[in-house]
Amino acid sequence: MKKTIKQLAFVALTSGLLAVSCKKDEKTNPPSPAPPPPANEEELITTFKLYLSDGNDTTVYMFKDPDGEGGIPAFYGPGTTTASTQSDSVIVLKPNTSYTATLLFLDESKTVTDTISHEIEEEADEHMVFFNQSNPSALPNASVTISGTNLGITYLDNDGSTPPLPLGLISQWQTGNVTGKAPLTIALKHQPGSKNGTYAPGDTDISVLFKVLIN
Amino acid sequence: MFKKLALVYILIHAFYLFNAQNCNLRLEGIVRDEDNSESLAFSIVKLLSPEKILQCNQHGHFTIENLCAGNYKLLVQHLGCRDTVFEFVLKKSRQMVFKLPHSQNELQSIDIITKHEELKFTQSAQELDTKMMDKSRGLSLGDQLKQLNGVSTFNTGPSISKPMINGMQGYRILILNNGIRLEGQQWGSDHAPEIDPFIANKISLIRGASSVRYGSDAIGGIVLIDSGELPDTASVTGEFNLSGFSNGKGGAGSLQLQGYFDNVKNLSWRVQGSMKKTGNLKTPEYYLKNTGLEEFNFSYALEYHIRQVGFKVFYSQFNSRIGIFSNAHVGNLTDLQAAFNRNKPLDSLAGFSYSIDRPYQNIEHEMLKISSDIHTGQRSRVFLNYALQYNIREEYDKHRPKNDSIAALNLPEAEYRLNTNAAELIWEHDYIRGLRGKFGVQAQVQENRYFQRFFIPNYNAYTWGIFGIERWMLSHFEFEAGARYDYKHLQSFFYEGNQLLEPIRTFDYGSFNLGGIYKPHSGIRINLNISSGWRAPSVNELYSNGLHHGVGAIERGNKNLLTEKSLSAISTIQYSRKKIDVELSAYTYTFKNFIYYQPTGKPELTIRGAFPVFNYLQNNANISGGDATMLYNVTHWLQLKLTGMVVRGRNTDLKQDLLYMPADRLQFFVQFKPKDRKTVKDIYLEPNLLYVAKQTRVQPNVDYAEPPEAYLLFGLNAGSTFVWHKQVLIVNFAIVNAANTIYRDYLDRFRYYNDALGVNYTLRIRIPFTLYDKK
Numbered sequence: 001m002k003k004t005i006k007q008l009a010f011v012a013l014t015s016g017l018l019a020v021s022c023k024k025d026e027k028t029n030p031p032s033p034a035p036p037p038p039a040n041e042e043e044l045i046t047t048f049k050l051y052l053s054d055g056n057d058t059t060v061y062m063f064k065d066p067d068g069e070g071g072i073p074a075f076y077g078p079g080t081t082t083a084s085t086q087s088d089s090v091i092v093l094k095p096n097t098s099y100t101a102t103l104l105f106l107d108e109s110k111t112v113t114d115t116i117s118h119e120i121e122e123e124a125d126e127h128m129v130f131f132n133q134s135n136p137s138a139l140p141n142a143s144v145t146i147s148g149t150n151l152g153i154t155y156l157d158n159d160g161s162t163p164p165l166p167l168g169l170i171s172q173w174q175t176g177n178v179t180g181k182a183p184l185t186i187a188l189k190h191q192p193g194s195k196n197g198t199y200a201p202g203d204t205d206i207s208v209l210f211k212v213l214i215n
Numbered sequence: 216m217f218k219k220l221a222l223v224y225i226l227i228h229a230f231y232l233f234n235a236q237n238c239n240l241r242l243e244g245i246v247r248d249e250d251n252s253e254s255l256a257f258s259i260v261k262l263l264s265p266e267k268i269l270q271c272n273q274h275g276h277f278t279i280e281n282l283c284a285g286n287y288k289l290l291v292q293h294l295g296c297r298d299t300v301f302e303f304v305l306k307k308s309r310q311m312v313f314k315l316p317h318s319q320n321e322l323q324s325i326d327i328i329t330k331h332e333e334l335k336f337t338q339s340a341q342e343l344d345t346k347m348m349d350k351s352r353g354l355s356l357g358d359q360l361k362q363l364n365g366v367s368t369f370n371t372g373p374s375i376s377k378p379m380i381n382g383m384q385g386y387r388i389l390i391l392n393n394g395i396r397l398e399g400q401q402w403g404s405d406h407a408p409e410i411d412p413f414i415a416n417k418i419s420l421i422r423g424a425s426s427v428r429y430g431s432d433a434i435g436g437i438v439l440i441d442s443g444e445l446p447d448t449a450s451v452t453g454e455f456n457l458s459g460f461s462n463g464k465g466g467a468g469s470l471q472l473q474g475y476f477d478n479v480k481n482l483s484w485r486v487q488g489s490m491k492k493t494g495n496l497k498t499p500e501y502y503l504k505n506t507g508l509e510e511f512n513f514s515y516a517l518e519y520h521i522r523q524v525g526f527k528v529f530y531s532q533f534n535s536r537i538g539i540f541s542n543a544h545v546g547n548l549t550d551l552q553a554a555f556n557r558n559k560p561l562d563s564l565a566g567f568s569y570s571i572d573r574p575y576q577n578i579e580h581e582m583l584k585i586s587s588d589i590h591t592g593q594r595s596r597v598f599l600n601y602a603l604q605y606n607i608r609e610e611y612d613k614h615r616p617k618n619d620s621i622a623a624l625n626l627p628e629a630e631y632r633l634n635t636n637a638a639e640l641i642w643e644h645d646y647i648r649g650l651r652g653k654f655g656v657q658a659q660v661q662e663n664r665y666f667q668r669f670f671i672p673n674y675n676a677y678t679w680g681i682f683g684i685e686r687w688m689l690s691h692f693e694f695e696a697g698a699r700y701d702y703k704h705l706q707s708f709f710y711e712g713n714q715l716l717e718p719i720r721t722f723d724y725g726s727f728n729l730g731g732i733y734k735p736h737s738g739i740r741i742n743l744n745i746s747s748g749w750r751a752p753s754v755n756e757l758y759s760n761g762l763h764h765g766v767g768a769i770e771r772g773n774k775n776l777l778t779e780k781s782l783s784a785i786s787t788i789q790y791s792r793k794k795i796d797v798e799l800s801a802y803t804y805t806f807k808n809f810i811y812y813q814p815t816g817k818p819e820l821t822i823r824g825a826f827p828v829f830n831y832l833q834n835n836a837n838i839s840g841g842d843a844t845m846l847y848n849v850t851h852w853l854q855l856k857l858t859g860m861v862v863r864g865r866n867t868d869l870k871q872d873l874l875y876m877p878a879d880r881l882q883f884f885v886q887f888k889p890k891d892r893k894t895v896k897d898i899y900l901e902p903n904l905l906y907v908a909k910q911t912r913v914q915p916n917v918d919y920a921e922p923p924e925a926y927l928l929f930g931l932n933a934g935s936t937f938v939w940h941k942q943v944l945i946v947n948f949a950i951v952n953a954a955n956t957i958y959r960d961y962l963d964r965f966r967y968y969n970d971a972l973g974v975n976y977t978l979r980i981r982i983p984f985t986l987y988d989k990k
Binding site for chain 1: 613614618669706761822826
């Protein structure tokens, strides 16, 4: 009987040892079943703002997806919580006018708004803004023309790499004397290691569809 | 049916103490068919030295009295079966089951494997036998199971494959690791089963709803992964496996050791570990960037017997890191369209590399099972099992966050932790008036927590079930009836906007199973099984809401989903005569509230562009299908085999086809088997052809891209067993897609982006060895 107990103890000990010795990771889940509040560590780009200035007036266009893809539906500005109104997606421009366009990317899901544009500037050699997926002409004066209107967009900044490639956070928009309406998709591509001035490589960080109306 | 191992299951009832002088021992035996456990009436039993001849009764039973302790040889004969000699040691009176193989099987050594016999299934059951395992070691579970007719896989790229049985995958398939339900993150189509196939000594598949024993939700089928019994004589044995693959320049290896302690009586053990590593995989024309894979797994088991009680501890750990083809990672509809229109993916020029970068998945699964069995009399046992499972799943997106301080943490963008505690109490009895049966209660507590990005909510789930099965055996018939009741309580926790919701859903329902085997003579066997099953909607089907990054689509759950119920019939007919073996299976499922997901056709606008939206819906549906295997032994060295399968899924409410059903498939094998030599045995050379038709039963304009064209693949398998003194070495050489055919498969989600894999040469060796044997 004594031997049996000894054997049993041996089995219990070895199995116990083996069971606990494998991984020392934290295995226990947090005690509360409630998940952390939505604004957590994850980085999002929730808001895209387009500032258009003709030297006198500045107009702001906005597209906001408060919790990223899925979840709460995205909407066009300028309202902060209202559902999308189509009129807000129309960029109204005057003919024969030159505008300075400044693009701003924000993460407004955090308690303190995070300006993602800063990071894009820092990693300019991995990012590029595209208009209607068009590959711009070479620097200097890298530009694209928006078909359907004769709107010409010229990149005013570059990524500082050698040779430099366009970035697109600041651009000059020049309208002609033709009035009209055309779709305009503004996209920010993330192209680490593959940026070459064309649209194809990398991933889409932002892609927002506007309409340009020149009248 | 093609089992090459004759199995002898021995029932040991440790009620009589060993006594060498005792010459009034009693042997009670039952002679049964190896394939279906059916008792073989009026078999002839010859005891060799001292010679004794007797005949079994109509139930296949016989009794020999007044035997002394010692070694015995017993010859068993039955019409239609091969004469077989069984060797055994008699130390005390015992009850034994003698299993006779069919006459077409070859003579093999007889293994004494289990201490009590498991009930065979009345369902259509198939097994990956040692030979099939030898042809597939190192592959994923899904790819190994694909060798069985009727099984297909649902793939997300070349490294992630989920087994699909009778046109069903994911939640409708149950995987049992050594008797325990594998509780992993099976909700995603890009989540492979969290199990190491090297753990298996035997992999079996039960098709159709075998709802009663393991749960009502295994509507499609059950995959049983069994490590085999531990040794019960003083010895130390092991097995070494090594596989090398040309595609991906990968390798997989495993080592297993098992033994029985000489000094600590009744204690047996096993340790096993495996590793796998592959680099970038190659299609016929280009490498796929970032498609490497790493796996590291181990397991151990300990078993201890004392009198009529046995204890067993089993632990397994599975770790894998799977690179996801970087070009196939999430993109909006514009990017998706651009990807479809490219002949080659953009990253296709990437060369070979072993490195795994973002995007990748990190998966860890641990299981600890503690079980005990108590003999509660000569003919019954009680099992008490407890299992604990941890599952951690981390998904890393293609790019780190832009913010450097967040990026430096290198956290996964999505992480899920699933903990499961389960316990069961089962009572099992042997022949009482021709009846065998099992009764049990099971309970499970499961909690899921997510970190980082929301996709499926946190939840606590409590389930319990109760079941009973009885089996009635006659000489030509065998009937089984089982019933089960389950209850599930599910509370989920998630935010809608800034508001925390904690909805509770409860589900309960009964299910049944009626099965029969009819065997008019040894050449024909007919199985018929009718069962009902049900499944509570899962959390992702109820509450998922967001972008499923691994899939690149917005998925929206439906919180009003009801229980999915099924009624199914499945029948298998096996016919063998002289040179021909035929097996035909047919099945039909009628679903009430079948849960499926379907593209809405209306993309949703997000800040990253438009994404396709999939909604979870439910309707009445029917899934039916059939498959056939035909084997023709031309001569003793030439065998021809033809297999084929067909599945049809139909939404009967909307009168349209169900999406993601396997395409029709036909496979042809020619096997040459040269004569055995003294040192080279079991030689085979087996060219094969696989034809997969184009899936034409799809709803028009719903999928992103048309189903791919039909394809034809060539393959080859060759191998043999080398014998050198007592040592054997089993070798297999295989070529998959030998012609380097360019093709895409309908059930591969990456078919949108890239071709399927090109040629792959594989060399496998297996070395079983004995380090110590007291005999």
